[in-house]
Amino acid sequence: MVNQDAEGAGFSLLVPMTIADVCLKATVLLNERGIMEPRNNAELLLLHVLGLSRTELLRDWRELFPPQHYKRWRELLARKAAGEPVQYLIGEQWFYGLPFAVTPAVLIPRPETELLVEAVLEAADKLWPQARGEAGAGDGVEVPTVVDVGTGSGAIGVTLAALRPQWRVCASDLSPDALAVARTNAERHALAARMTFVQGDLLGPFAAQQPPRPGAEGHAEAQAGGVAGLRIDVLVSNPPYIPAGDIAGLQPEVRDHEPRLALDGGDDGLTPYRRMAEQLAELSAMPRIVGFELGMGQAEAVAELLRGIGAWRDVRIIDDYAGIGRHVLAVE
Numbered sequence: 001m002v003n004q005d006a007e008g009a010g011f012s013l014l015v016p017m018t019i020a021d022v023c024l025k026a027t028v029l030l031n032e033r034g035i036m037e038p039r040n041n042a043e044l045l046l047l048h049v050l051g052l053s054r055t056e057l058l059r060d061w062r063e064l065f066p067p068q069h070y071k072r073w074r075e076l077l078a079r080k081a082a083g084e085p086v087q088y089l090i091g092e093q094w095f096y097g098l099p100f101a102v103t104p105a106v107l108i109p110r111p112e113t114e115l116l117v118e119a120v121l122e123a124a125d126k127l128w129p130q131a132r133g134e135a136g137a138g139d140g141v142e143v144p145t146v147v148d149v150g151t152g153s154g155a156i157g158v159t160l161a162a163l164r165p166q167w168r169v170c171a172s173d174l175s176p177d178a179l180a181v182a183r184t185n186a187e188r189h190a191l192a193a194r195m196t197f198v199q200g201d202l203l204g205p206f207a208a209q210q211p212p213r214p215g216a217e218g219h220a221e222a223q224a225g226g227v228a229g230l231r232i233d234v235l236v237s238n239p240p241y242i243p244a245g246d247i248a249g250l251q252p253e254v255r256d257h258e259p260r261l262a263l264d265g266g267d268d269g270l271t272p273y274r275r276m277a278e279q280l281a282e283l284s285a286m287p288r289i290v291g292f293e294l295g296m297g298q299a300e301a302v303a304e305l306l307r308g309i310g311a312w313r314d315v316r317i318i319d320d321y322a323g324i325g326r327h328v329l330a331v332e
Contacts, residue, residue: 019063100155116236240263
């Protein structure tokens with residue numbers, strides 16, 4: 001199948017082609033297969049296979065495609081033509097100017113989530129203005145403890161830790177495989193020593209009182225007791241929010257390849273938000289900031305859920321780049 005797809009697009013070891021020819025033919029193939037953004041996908045695969053930057057790709061555009069890379073190129077192109085997300089094929093996605101490793105164990109970070117990071121930064125900087133500087137910038141400076149629930153690749157938590165070196169950041173996830181990816185990304189950006197990683201379901205690991213978990217001994221990431229009762233100043237989460245009945249109608253790249261655990265938000269997509277709203281009462285204190293990402297048409301319902309708790313003076317909806325209510329931010 002791999003060779004058939006590649007040969008069908010005019011790729012052959014017997015016919016030397018320039019990098020430009022390879023890219024254009026790949027674009028045609030992906031377009032014929034109904035792949036969205038075929039040119040961008042083809043270029044991303046080329047950059048990965050050839051180990052080039054975009055500048056270097058332009059520089060070498062008219063050079064012959066190195067024949068030693070044909071086999072790997074054709075394999076990845078065929079997988080992309082079959083619908084696999086290019087981020088999983090190359091193992092990387094950029095988020096807020098930082099590269100993040102991604103695997104099929106985690107959702108691929110989306111650009112709109114960067115708006116949630118920006119909103120949290122803006123709100124927190126007003127509450128903790130002295131904590132904006134470098135780590136160790138001043139003794140006695142009050143700094144927030146931030147918890148990223150359902151961290152996945154760690155995009156939110158790692159980015160916040162990178163941008164605010166004084167903050168204490170904890171990342172949690174129900175999936176141990178996702179948590180391993182998040183830790184890898186923290187290590188990649190030299191942040192692992194400053195972050196805490198916890199396996200658990202939503203806010204459960206942070207409840208002030210909870211029974212010990214059998215079998216957790218010896219696994220630091222699984223020991224919820226280490227963060228039980230942790231005072232959470234900033235709670236941020238991009239939980240599963242797709243209604244279960246809508247998953248079958250998602251784009252094939254998402255439906256067939258991204259983890260269902262990170263997609264399925266229950267019957268109406270709001271189950272994780274209701275559960276976290278209930279679990280807030282089990283924390284040692286109410287977070288001063290809560291930031292949620294959510295799905296289309298869910299913003300007002302989630303905003304009302306938080307307003308009903310009555311713990312924040314301002315609960316507002318933040319639109320994404322398409323003007324869709326994508327985030328809810330509650331601030332003390």
